[in-house]
Amino acid sequence: MRHSRADVVARAITVLDDYGLESLTMRRLATELGVRPSALYHHVPNKQTLLAAVADEILARGRxxxxxxxxxxxxxxxxxxxxxxxxxxxxxxxxxxxxxxxxxxxxxxxxxxxxxxxxxxxxxxxxxxxxxxxxxxxxxxxxxxxxxxxxxxxxxxxxxxxxxxxxxxxxxxxxxxxxxxxxxxxxxx
Known part of the structure; x- marks a missing residue:
């Protein structure tokens, strides 16, 4: 099953909320999505970019x-x-x-x-x-x-x-x- 960038960010927010920032790793996120960690790099080049997307989504959801x-x-x-x-x-x-x-x-x-x-x-x-x-x-x-x-x-x-x-x-x-x-x-x- 293919995931979109929005799917990746949404799952990252779920991991963040359930386990905290220290547990939001690319490996854990990939496991949560049922993909290999390398598949995430198609959507986000690194963890910093992922966190920026998560921050933007948190703000968007709060508007x-x-x-x-x-x-x-x-x-x-x-x-x-x-x-x-x-x-x-x-x-x-x-x-x-x-x-x-x-x-x-x-x-x-x-x-x-x-x-x-x-x-x-x-x-x-x-x-x-x-x-x-x-x-x-x-x-x-x-x-x-x-x-x-x-x-x-x-x-x-x-x-x-x-x-x-x-x-x-x-x-x-x-x-x-x-x-x-x-x-x-x-x-x-």
Whole structure:
């Protein structure tokens, strides 16, 4: 039976979610698909490319219709969507952050944040810095939250992470700073 690239990525997400990132190997994926490892290279040239495709699929599965109209509300919407998408799969944060950091994938949220900040009238330097700062906040918060959730479910810790309200509050603090900086720069112009 032949598998498509979409089949390979879908099965990779299943392996990731069932066993974790450390178990997502090309050999294990091939076994899960009932093929030899060399057959996977027809669809993905290496594991990094596979992980980038997995990251992109995690984000695609997490997309929701845009509802916010103001730039700052759109930024929060994009960031909470990103958080929720990464938390939907075991080790999802690590996969998405790694793909983004290595420049291999997961670019959608960054591009959408830049667009929202640009449409908010922020100067170009604030658009770039602001988008990176928002991403870093969400990436870091979500990685910590996911690690704590997994540790709590394994009985390694006895606390539950603070969750969505904490990240939304943090986003608002960062956006307050962007609004203030944009206003100050507009006042000096």
């Amino acid at each position: 929701r219709p845009a509802r916010a109209h103001r730039w700052d509300a759109r930024a929060v919407e994009i960031c909470t969507e990103l958080r929720d998408a990464m938390l939907a799969y075991r080790d999802g944060a690590e996969v998405v952050v790694t793909a983004h950091t290595f420049g291999l994938g997961a670019h959608g949220p960054a591009e959408r944040l830049r667009t929202a900040l640009d449409e908010g009238g922020l100067p170009a330097d604030l658009v770039e810095t602001g988008a990176r700062a928002l991403l870093h906040l969400v990436f870091g918060h979500t990685a910590e939250e996911q690690t704590a959730l997994q540790a709590a479910s394994a009985g390694a810790i006895d606390r539950v992470p603070v969750g969505r309200s904490d990240v939304e509050h943090s986003l608002e603090l960062l956006l307050d700073g962007l609004r203030a900086r944009a206003a100050a720069e507009a006042g000096h112009a």
